[in-house]
Amino acid sequence: MKQTTKQFFATPAGKLTLAVIAMVLCWTILIVYLSTSSPGGTWFPTESDMTRVQEEIKKYNRDYETEQAALDVLEAQQDKYEDSLTTFWNADRDGEPETELRNLVNDAAQHAEANIQNLGSVRISTINSELSYADLDFTVVDEYSKVIRFFAEIEKCTPRLSWRRVELRVEPTRARAVTGPGNRPNATTVATATTTPTQMFRTTGQVRVVKYSPAGNAATASKTGTAAKAGTTAAKAGTTAAKASTTTTTTPAAATTTPAARQDDNAAQPAADPAAATGTPAQTEPAATATTNKEESEK
Numbered sequence: 001m002k003q004t005t006k007q008f009f010a011t012p013a014g015k016l017t018l019a020v021i022a023m024v025l026c027w028t029i030l031i032v033y034l035s036t037s038s039p040g041g042t043w044f045p046t047e048s049d050m051t052r053v054q055e056e057i058k059k060y061n062r063d064y065e066t067e068q069a070a071l072d073v074l075e076a077q078q079d080k081y082e083d084s085l086t087t088f089w090n091a092d093r094d095g096e097p098e099t100e101l102r103n104l105v106n107d108a109a110q111h112a113e114a115n116i117q118n119l120g121s122v123r124i125s126t127i128n129s130e131l132s133y134a135d136l137d138f139t140v141v142d143e144y145s146k147v148i149r150f151f152a153e154i155e156k157c158t159p160r161l162s163w164r165r166v167e168l169r170v171e172p173t174r175a176r177a178v179t180g181p182g183n184r185p186n187a188t189t190v191a192t193a194t195t196t197p198t199q200m201f202r203t204t205g206q207v208r209v210v211k212y213s214p215a216g217n218a219a220t221a222s223k224t225g226t227a228a229k230a231g232t233t234a235a236k237a238g239t240t241a242a243k244a245s246t247t248t249t250t251t252p253a254a255a256t257t258t259p260a261a262r263q264d265d266n267a268a269q270p271a272a273d274p275a276a277a278t279g280t281p282a283q284t285e286p287a288a289t290a291t292t293n294k295e296e297s298e299k
Helices: 005-010 012-037 047-087 097-111 144-155 215-298
Strands: 116-119 123-126 131-142 162-170 176-181 190-195 201-212
Touching: 005 012, 097 116, 097 131, 097 144, 097 201, 131 144, 144 201
Parallel strands: none
Antiparallel strands: 116 131, 123 131, 131 201, 162 201, 176 190
């Protein structure tokens, strides 16, 4: 007996076949819809879609090359900065510039045998958390050759000092009078001559050095300062306690002194009383003896 289509789909095999056909139809509709509505047309790309994607790839490549070039510049600057840190003033290696920078300039003047007339104080100007400027003003008054030697000695300093400002001016000279006898043998007059002094130059300038202070050193210094403050506070507390205990000890001493004074007064009084008691009988007995002698004489 031959089955109809309706009877076939009523059987399990027919139901399975119907489900497969429905699933295939759904997938086909979904693929067609995504191919037309997706941005890149990834399911069934056309020629224009492929051209557009290729242009976007080229754009992304150009952006990548631009960013990579900028990154290379930054890395080169970072390497240059790290290399320059070795030439900067490091407090751990070179000491504090507030004192050592003055010593450097003063030693340079001594090596050049130049007369340094004025040496100012070091001024610190902050750049960022790690870098700062240290500036120092100076004045040198001496001969031109010594001034040039002083410049050469400054260039030899380590760490290297840079010139912020320098001025070289001629000092005014005055002829010094020298007196002596005249040319005639018997002359009584005095002839006056002049000598030209050495030309001096006044050099005023300012040198600068870059100070490098690592963040780790600043944190260590901060911790050390905090510990020092805590120790100072503890020492002050201990000093206050010692003062309090000293005051407490002094009070019994005062109490001890008071009985001693009272004891001396009491001891002095008995010493005076026996003397008075002794003196009274001594005066009474001679009076009684004199009266008895007088009565015997009358009898």
